[in-house]
Amino acid sequence: MKNPFHIMLIPTLGCPSKCKYCWSSEEGSPIMSIETIKEVVAWLKNFRSDRVTFTFHGGEPLLAGADFYRQALPLLSDGLKELTPEFAMQTNLWRMTPEIAEVLAKYQVPIGSSIDGPEAITDSQRGDGYFAKTMRGYEIAKAAGLSVRFICTFTNKSVKFRDEIFDFFLKNGFTLKLHPALPSLRSENPKEWALEPAEYGDLLVYLLDKALEHMNEIEVMNINDLCRCVFTRRGTVCTYVDCMGNTFAIGPDGSIYPCYRFVGMPEYVMGNVYDHPSMGDLMQSEAGKLMSGFKEFVDSACKECSHIKYCRGGCPYNAMAPTPGRIEGVDPHCVAYKRIFGEINDRMNKEMFNTPMMEIGSFGPSAHRKPSKPGVMTLMRSIVSR
Ligand code: SF4
Ligand code: SF4
Numbered sequence: 001m002k003n004p005f006h007i008m009l010i011p012t013l014g015c016p017s018k019c020k021y022c023w024s025s026e027e028g029s030p031i032m033s034i035e036t037i038k039e040v041v042a043w044l045k046n047f048r049s050d051r052v053t054f055t056f057h058g059g060e061p062l063l064a065g066a067d068f069y070r071q072a073l074p075l076l077s078d079g080l081k082e083l084t085p086e087f088a089m090q091t092n093l094w095r096m097t098p099e100i101a102e103v104l105a106k107y108q109v110p111i112g113s114s115i116d117g118p119e120a121i122t123d124s125q126r127g128d129g130y131f132a133k134t135m136r137g138y139e140i141a142k143a144a145g146l147s148v149r150f151i152c153t154f155t156n157k158s159v160k161f162r163d164e165i166f167d168f169f170l171k172n173g174f175t176l177k178l179h180p181a182l183p184s185l186r187s188e189n190p191k192e193w194a195l196e197p198a199e200y201g202d203l204l205v206y207l208l209d210k211a212l213e214h215m216n217e218i219e220v221m222n223i224n225d226l227c228r229c230v231f232t233r234r235g236t237v238c239t240y241v242d243c244m245g246n247t248f249a250i251g252p253d254g255s256i257y258p259c260y261r262f263v264g265m266p267e268y269v270m271g272n273v274y275d276h277p278s279m280g281d282l283m284q285s286e287a288g289k290l291m292s293g294f295k296e297f298v299d300s301a302c303k304e305c306s307h308i309k310y311c312r313g314g315c316p317y318n319a320m321a322p323t324p325g326r327i328e329g330v331d332p333h334c335v336a337y338k339r340i341f342g343e344i345n346d347r348m349n350k351e352m353f354n355t356p357m358m359e360i361g362s363f364g365p366s367a368h369r370k371p372s373k374p375g376v377m378t379l380m381r382s383i384v385s386r
Contacts (some may be wrong), residue, residue: 002236003051003086008249008260009040009072010057011064017092017133019126031064032252037072039254039273041079047279052083055090056109057249057260062095069103077107088112092130093137093148101144111141111148112177117165121158125193149221150174155181155193159203166210170218177221178207180333183321197332201339208343212374215382224383229310230344231380239315239331244291245283256282258291261317267325290327291316297327307341344376351377 014029015022044052054076056064064072076085087109104111116122119131141148152165169176180195180203195203204222211220228236235241238259249260254273262268270285271277282288298313305311313319314331322332331337 003053004241004246005048005050005052005083006055006238006247007040007044007052008055008057008247009037009061010059010249010251010260010263011061011068012252013059013264014063015058015060015092016063016094017060017127017130019130029059030252031068032250032254034068034071034075036250036252036254036273037075038079039276040250041075043273043276044080044083046276049082051086052080053086053088055088055260057090060092060095061089062091062093062100066097066099066103069100073103073107073109090114090151091137092134093141094133096137096140098140098144101140101146104141105144105146109146111146112151113138113148114151114153114179116153116155116158117161118168121161121165125153125155125158149177151177151179153179153181154195154200154203156195156199157193159195159199162203162206166207170214173218175219175221176207178203180336182318183332197335200333201336204336204340205343208340208376212376212379215374215379223379226340227344227376227380228383230341230348233309235310235312240311242295242312244288244295244316245279248282258287259317262287290320290325294319294327298330301330305338306345307337311337311341347376351375 009032011032012029014031056069073087076087087107088111089104089109090112093111093113113134114126115131115134116125122131122134123129138148150169152169154162154165158165166176180200181193183191183194204226207220208223208226211218211223225237225240229240238247244258247259248270249257249263250273251257251263255263255269256271256273256277257263257265257268258270268287268290270282270287275281283292294313294316298308302308302311302313314333314337316327316331318331318333319327319329322329
C-alpha cells in the first residue's frame, strides 16, 4: 500500500543528460543544502501525522553527491521517526558510484530509472550515449543490492516501435512502467514529442493484452495500478486521486510546490520550508487555490463519468499545461483513461459473469476451472497474492 502523504525532494534542477523532451537545466544549477533538509524536518514535525514517502527527484538527484545523502537520510529518517518515512529515488543513474549506492542501500531506497527501450531507440530520444551510461549505473546499483525499476517514456515517435520496446523489457527481465511524453508548461513546442491521448489509450490496451499474455514473466506497473483502481473503486497512484494537499515538492532553495513538475516556476510556489507553513497557509497560496480549484472543477466536469471515483480528472499539471495557470479542462489524457478504464471494467464484468459464484467469493485460485487465457481477474488474483 502506497503512503498517501508524499514529499518530493528536488536537490537540484540540474542534469548532465539532455533528453530531447525534458526541461531540466544545466548541470551547474544550485544544489540543496543540508540546512534546508534540517528545515524540512523541523517543518514536517508538526505538519501531518501520517506515514510519509520521500522521493528524491530532479533534475538529477545524484548530482547532490554521496555526502548529501549520508547526512540527509539519517536526518529525515531519525528526525521524523513518528512519520515512519520511506524513501525512493528517480535518477538516470549516470552519476551512481559504489559510495552513493552503499548509502542508499543502507536505507533501502528503491530506484526508479529511465530507459526508453533498446539502445538505439533510447539514444534517439535521450541523446547519444544515454543508454550505456544508465546501464553502467544500473550495474553499480545492482551490485549494492538496490532494487531498480525502469520508466519507459513513449513519445509519438517511439510508440511506432512498441513491440520492440515491450520485447526488450521482457527479455531483460525489467519491470515496465510506462510514461507518456507530455506537453510541458515550459516548452516552446510542447507537442513535439507528446503522445496523443488516443495513441496513449491504444498503447494502454496493447500493454494490458501484453501483460495478460506474459503474466508470470513481466510486471507492467501501470496495468497493475489501473486494474487496482477499477477493482477497489479508488485511485491508487497520484494521477487518479486528489493529489492536492497530499503531495508537495521542495525545490533546492526550500520553496514548496504542489508537485515536482512545477518546481522552478515562481508562480507555483506555495511557501518555503524555512517559514514552517501550515497546511492552511499552503492551500491559501495562489498555487494552492489553483490546485483546489482543479478538484472543484473535476467534481462538476466529470460528474456524469462512471470512472470519476478512481480517476478524479487525472493530473492537474497535465490539465493546466495547455492553458498555463488556468483550469479550462480536465487532464487531456481523459480519452485514454476512459478507454482503458472502460476496457478493464468490461473485461472484469464479463469474467465475473462467466465465473461460478463460489470462485468469485473466494477470490483465490480456482480449483474448478481455468479460463483458456488469463484475464484481468487472474491478474488481480496474482497482484493480491504477491
Ligand atoms: S500534479 Fe500530476 S504528477 Fe504531480 S502529484 Fe498531482 S497527479 Fe501526480
Ligand atoms: S475519464 Fe475523463 S471524464 Fe472520467 S473522471 Fe477521468 S478525466 Fe473525468
